[in-house]
Each structure stands twice: as structure tokens, then as C-alpha cells.
Amino acid sequence: MTSIDVRNLTKEYGTRRAVDDLTFRVLPGRVTGFLGPNGAGKSTTMRLLLGLDRPTSGTATIGGRPYPTLDEPLRHVGALLDAQAAHGSRTGRDHLRALAASNRLPARRVEEVLEETGLASVARRRVKTYSLGMRQRLGIAAALLGDPEVVLLDEPSNGLDPEGIVWVRELVRRLAGEGRTVLVSSHLMNETASFADHLVVLGRGRLLTDMPMRDFIDARVQPRVRVRTTDDPALETLLAQRGLDAERHQDGHWTVHHARVDDIGRLASGAGLPLLELASEEGTLEQAYFDLTATETEFTARPQEARR
Amino acid sequence: MTFAPALHAEWIKIRTLRSLCGALLAVFVATTAFSALAGASDTSDPGLDPLFTALSGVIPGQIAAISFGAMAVASEFHGGALRVTLAATPRRGRWFAAKATAIAVPSLVVGLATALAALLAARAGLGGAADGLTADEQTRAVVGCGVYLMLMSLFAAGLAALLRSGVGTLSLLIPFILVVSFVIGDKTGTAADFLPDKAGQVVLYETHDGPLGPWTGLAVTALWSALALLAGGWSVRRRDA
Numbered sequence: 001m002t003s004i005d006v007r008n009l010t011k012e013y014g015t016r017r018a019v020d021d022l023t024f025r026v027l028p029g030r031v032t033g034f035l036g037p038n039g040a041g042k043s044t045t046m047r048l049l050l051g052l053d054r055p056t057s058g059t060a061t062i063g064g065r066p067y068p069t070l071d072e073p074l075r076h077v078g079a080l081l082d083a084q085a086a087h088g089s090r091t092g093r094d095h096l097r098a099l100a101a102s103n104r105l106p107a108r109r110v111e112e113v114l115e116e117t118g119l120a121s122v123a124r125r126r127v128k129t130y131s132l133g134m135r136q137r138l139g140i141a142a143a144l145l146g147d148p149e150v151v152l153l154d155e156p157s158n159g160l161d162p163e164g165i166v167w168v169r170e171l172v173r174r175l176a177g178e179g180r181t182v183l184v185s186s187h188l189m190n191e192t193a194s195f196a197d198h199l200v201v202l203g204r205g206r207l208l209t210d211m212p213m214r215d216f217i218d219a220r221v222q223p224r225v226r227v228r229t230t231d232d233p234a235l236e237t238l239l240a241q242r243g244l245d246a247e248r249h250q251d252g253h254w255t256v257h258h259a260r261v262d263d264i265g266r267l268a269s270g271a272g273l274p275l276l277e278l279a280s281e282e283g284t285l286e287q288a289y290f291d292l293t294a295t296e297t298e299f300t301a302r303p304q305e306a307r308r
Numbered sequence: 309m310t311f312a313p314a315l316h317a318e319w320i321k322i323r324t325l326r327s328l329c330g331a332l333l334a335v336f337v338a339t340t341a342f343s344a345l346a347g348a349s350d351t352s353d354p355g356l357d358p359l360f361t362a363l364s365g366v367i368p369g370q371i372a373a374i375s376f377g378a379m380a381v382a383s384e385f386h387g388g389a390l391r392v393t394l395a396a397t398p399r400r401g402r403w404f405a406a407k408a409t410a411i412a413v414p415s416l417v418v419g420l421a422t423a424l425a426a427l428l429a430a431r432a433g434l435g436g437a438a439d440g441l442t443a444d445e446q447t448r449a450v451v452g453c454g455v456y457l458m459l460m461s462l463f464a465a466g467l468a469a470l471l472r473s474g475v476g477t478l479s480l481l482i483p484f485i486l487v488v489s490f491v492i493g494d495k496t497g498t499a500a501d502f503l504p505d506k507a508g509q510v511v512l513y514e515t516h517d518g519p520l521g522p523w524t525g526l527a528v529t530a531l532w533s534a535l536a537l538l539a540g541g542w543s544v545r546r547r548d549a
Binding site: 051052053054068074084085087090094103142 | 313314317318320324325326327383386387389391392393394395396397398548
């Protein structure tokens, strides 16, 4: 089992704490979404995991070992950190060939990942002619080169077209399905919601949440019911009698907070109220995230800095 | 992990960048062309050192060698390239040694070929003025010239790793070589004899009167290059990528 273990990890740049006493685990077989606003410390944590930056204190290990002690690390861990990393004057294929050579990976892996990431037709073109989306695919190709058990992707959907975003989603789901450990950072909620099983949320370098995505949403977002009727005043009276908090929207439907469809359905039917529409509104990751960030001093205490 | 895979990767990275291949070609073309020119024009001066005249093209040619070393390292300091490199080769000292070797070998090979071509091209123009040169002297100068070009590209490579910038390295070294050494000129017996370029160039002269001989001069240059590489390697090992 190859999990990522971050323990009491702290990184200071001068007086600024980019990562502040962070402790969490990333387990295999599921996609862990790594969330937080820009500057929350996601990329720094990934660099610390790869031994690229030295922690001020604490440890980060992969499969129980610090990354720099791994022999031929690309066979164990694949990472996409920055799509601009490949030299513009080199071809995509040569970029991957050099990486493969450094870890004694067979040359056929280069052709395989080029095929897998849809870059085979542009592999012999220089990277400077690539679009941002193609560079992103090249970075993902590099991450997959060694067929690693652990995959770290920092903002993989950046610059991808809609088709590419769906491709990344299916890719990370497949990697997790194969039992690999997958950590994917993002600041886009809807995107993360589409592939994550588990969430690790950072705010200003500190751990805010480490739990399954479904639990996170359920704990943060109260159930709501969407209802529409022909008789608005009757519905309003009915809901008010029960002490239910509801609001009417411009287009004529109501949102009942802290309620379930079963209750509202029975209530309306008991009162003989004709319903045109009755549905439960699923909480979204975005709602849960903003509920979390609204309560966290990390975001509210110093809004100037948080926005930066 | 052993050294060979890292070296293989660095060698692929050098030969797949056109600018680096171009710099090596420029070493050959510039040195040979300026030597041929010097051989054809400079034969009337009685105080002329025919051996240095024949290899004088290395003075402009070394700028290409310096650019080669600086650019080969500086390409790692663009847009997070070093992170990809060090994620693949996390033993940083080993990686930097591989990088330096991948710079040293082609600059030595090109340097030796360049020195031989420059000598032959210049002798065509020098005619009788070069007849006094012995085979030993010419062999020593050609080998020394090749080693000198390699050492200068390594010196630049070390500085580029320390400064994390190719432009920074070149804007430091090129004025240094063109101006400082030129201003100090032919005066010997000063500390300037021990500058990396002046010391190593002793090997290119038929006769020398400074404190350094041909091989001790090259050794001084080698010391400079070693210092630059150690400083660069220390910076790579110590700093966050």
C-alpha cells in the first residue's frame, strides 16, 4: 500500500508561513481533491512532498519514505507541477525521452504516454508551438511515464478545453480505480466535485478539512426543497404555520430551507394544496466550501490578504 | 540510482536543443575563421608568437563556449524545468555532476577539433613564419586549447547554476573577458596572470615569461572552473528548486 503521509509539515519563506503544521494522509484507491484558494499552500505542499523544497519542520513521505530517497522515483511517483516546465525549443517527445532515460524507463513508454494523452500527432513538434492545453497534456504524460502507484497533479485542468477536462476527470477516476493513490489540486469546485472521493482543504497553509467529499457536503449544506404551486399565499401560510423558513423566487418557485421532500409533500397533500413541482436540492461542493470558508478566520479575518 | 542514467538524460537534453548545438558550431566556426584571418594578415610583426597567432581565434571563439556552458545550465532555470529534472533525479549532487559531464565532453571534443582546424587554417596563411614550430609545441597547444575551451564552458556552467541565470552569467563573463583582460593586456607578473582566461591561455603561446607555464596555467583555470562548479553545485543542493 502506497499512501502519502504528511506530518506536522511547516514551510516558512522568510516570515510568511506558506504551510502551517499540516497533517493528513492520502490513501490509495480513491481520488483525493486538494482544495483551497490560490496561495493556500497546495503547490508548496506538493513541492515539499517531492523534496523540491525543504520543509522548515515536519515530514512528508510517500510509501513511508522521503521522496529524495526513492531509487528511480518516476517508477513510484508521477507529478505534474507546472505546464511550462518543458523547454520550448525541445520537442514533446524529446522532453519525455530525457525523462525516461533518467529513470531507465523503456523508450516504448514514451510512445505509450504520448498516445494515451493524445499528443502522438504533435510529438515531434517543438513545445513552444503547443497550446496551454497541449502543454498540460505533456505534463500529464510525463507524470504517467513511469506507470507510478502515486500520482500528484497540480491544477491538471488548467487551459484544457471542455473535452480535455472530461478526459482528465476520466483519467483520474481510472487511476484511482486501478488502486493508485491520486492527489489532484484545484481551486475549481465544480471540477473537483466531478472526480473527488475525498477532500483535503487548505486555507492559508492550515488544514481546514480532511474527510470524504459526500460527508463534507452533507455536514455543511442543509437539505432544501424546491417547490412550486398554483396557490402561493396558501403555501406561504402553511409553511409559516410549521415554522419553516422559505423564500419565493422571481420565477415563482419556492425554496424551503432545512426541509425534506417527504415532509413538504405530505404537508401539501394534507392541506389539499396543488403542487406543480417538488424536488430536493442537492448540496453542492461549492456551497459547502463557501460555508466552510465563511466560518474560518483564515478567510474572514484578513480579507485583503486572502484576496491577494 | 547510478550516475549513467542521469548522464544519458542530460546528454539527450543537450543534443535536442538547437541553440546548444548552434553554440558548439559557433565555437568551431568563429575560432577557425578568426585564426585563419590572423594567419593571413599578421605576419610582418617580428615579435609575433606564431603559435598564439594561429590559435588567436579562440579569444572570440571562447565566447561561444561560455555561452554553451551557461545556456546548458540556464535552460533548467526556466519555468520550473528544474523541478521536473530534480523530481526525476532527486540526488542533486549526482544530477549536477551529470550535467557538468554532459557539458564537458562535447566541449572538449569540439574544442580539440576546433583547435586543430584553427591551427591548420592559420598555418596556411602564416607560411614560413610558422616553420619554427615543433610538433610537440603544436600538439601541446591544440590539446591545451581544447581543454581550455572545455574549462571555460564549465566555468560558465558553474556560474550559471550559482546565479540561476544564463543572461546574468553572460553579462558577467563576456565583459570580463573582452574588457578586463584586454585592458590589463600583455603585462605579466601581476595578479591578472591568475585570472581564469589569462592563466589558461599560456598554453597557446610558443614562449611564455609569466609565473605560469602551459600546464600550470591550465591547472589554474581548472581550479577556477572547479570552484565555480562547486559553488553552483552547492547552490543547487541547498536551495529550494
